[in-house]
Amino acid sequence: MARARSVLTWRPPAPADVPLASERARAVLADPQGFGNYMTYRDAYRILGWDPADVYRDGAIALDRAEWADLGWMANHIGPSPRALDAMRGAVDAEHVGPYSPDLDEPLRDLMATRLLGRARDDGFDVIGTEGAQAGVGYAALACIDPGDEVIVTDPGYFHFVPALRLAGGVPVWVDLAASSGWRLDPDAVAAALTPRTKMIVVCDPVNPFGTVQRRDELDALLALSEEHGIVILADTTHSSHRVDPAARHHPVADVQRGRPGATLLVSSGLAHGHGMAGARIGALGGDPALVRACLQVKIAAVRLNTNRVAQVGAAAALVDDAWLRGGEEVIRGNLARLRAIATPVIDPSYGFSCVVDVSGTGASAQELTVALCARHIAVYPGDGLGDVGATTTIRVNLSDPDPSALERLAGAWDDACAEAASGVYREAVRDLFLSYGTARGRRIADVVAAGTGR
Incomplete structure (x- = not known):
């Protein structure tokens, strides 16, 4: 009998292998940030000669x-x-599980607005429920973007913005993040990237992967571009629950937008990251009431059903448990301090529970180091899934494990893993993985890996 296999062991088919797929599906299959098209540790398993089914037992994905x-x-x-x-x-x-559920019950809708999105509901701002923040991004893209519309996104940025935009027919236009801008989205760079085809600007704040936060004046400048050019600002504030730097302040863009009533804003967030409820699949999308209701109509057309009622009850309780959030902040801060003692340089986050480590000084690519760490049962993400900036020189590290043994394992393995990666033992296999993608970007990364410099 064949063993159960996890979805995380799948690789996407080539577009040519699915002749009846739509152009939308082909675009997602081919996109470097589409599921299965960037290197993760499931690829490291294959390089190490492991069967992923031995790692993800009984079809598990964790x-x-x-x-x-x-x-x-x-x-x-x-x-x-x-x-x-x-x-x-x-x-x-039976009361909560039997009937079809409402989109959100009204008390929770109000809580989602104030506690999750940062602005009370009023004539200029309303909220609908979504199956996590990513669903809100998808509904917003389908509701706002026509084929050929350009969308400004950051490089690097969250894995799954661009595939959602491509599914709607959008054309991504990247604006690089850099140390010179504090690893934040620079409004002047955005303004320089605008064309008559620009329809949307994606603002991830706090920024995934860095955990940096936009200044209030930067948010206002981006909203001013929306006012002036008739562009939708789509904000994702998923990582705003945990403040890592006590001196930092996250400014909810929905609150900033009060001063720019002519700007068009949609803001998506969820309870997966800040509240540890990824499996509950519950979030919210807020913004201009008419546009939010158009997003709801898109949601009804696509999936028809609403967030489940049991998850709604849990979300209502989670959103008011401030003590639990503050305890989580202490875990994240402690792990960040431990990481700084292990690997440098670390780009310190202000919010969220992850950070970026620059591994360019190790003498190996981030992908080779990922394999070496996996061999020691330590999982990290290399930078290529997040964009071209830092693709082979950065890894993203999750800081949320309350068990200190996770960082202790990293501390005990770091030097040996770096030395093994720099030896080149995994170089050819990593190069061949990127060549197997059959894309120009894959070939570029393969060339960098093969050069043996890590950059």
Whole structure:
């Protein structure tokens, strides 16, 4: 009998192998940030000669943290508030499970607005429920973008913005993030990238992967571009729950938009990252009431169903458990301090639970180091999935595990893993992986890896 295999072991088919697929599906299959088209540790398993089914047992998609230090996958290892779990247990009854659920019940809609999105509902701002922040991004893209419309996104940036935009027919236009701009989106660079085809600007704040936050004046400048040019600002504020730097301040873009009523804003967030409820699949999309309702109509057309009622009860409890969030911040700060003692340089985050480590000084590519760490049961993400900037010189590290053994395992393995990666033992296999993608970008990264400099 064949063993169950995890979806994380799949590779996407080549567009040519799916002749009846739509152009939208072909665009997603071919996109470097589409699922399966960037290197992750599931590729490292193959390079190490492991069967992924031995790692992801019984079709699971999470690593066993008793055996692994999972510093890669963006699940919040702190977990959900006990108050949220208790509330959901109490809601597992016929009243909550049997009927179709509302989009959001009204008390939760208000909580989502104020606690998650940063602005109370009013004549200029309303909220709908979504199946996590990513669903909000997808509905916004489908509701706003026509084929050929240009969308400004950051490089590097969150893995799954661009595939959602391509699914709607959008054309991504990248604006690089750099140390010179504090690893934030520079409004002047955005203005320089505008064309008559620009329809949307994606603002991820706090920035994934860096955990940096936009200044209030920068948000206002981006909203001014929306006013002046008739452009939609699509903001994702998923990582705004945990403040890592006590001196930092996140400015909810929905609140800033009060001073720019002519700007068009949609803002998406969820309870996966800040509240440890990824499996509950619940979030919210807020903004201009008419446009938000258009997004709801798109959602109804696509999936018809609403966020589940048990998750809504849990979300309501989680959103008011401030003590649980503050405890999580202490975990993240402690792990960041441990990481700084292991690997440098670290780009310090202001918010969120992840950060970026510059590994250009190791003498190996981020991808070779990923394999070497995987061999030691330590998972990290290399930079190529996040964009071209830092593709072979950075790794993203999850700081949310409350078990100190995760960072202890990294500390014990770091020097040996760096030396093994720099030896070139994995170089040919990593190069061949990127050549197998059959893309110009894959060939560029393969050339960098083959050169043996890591950059």
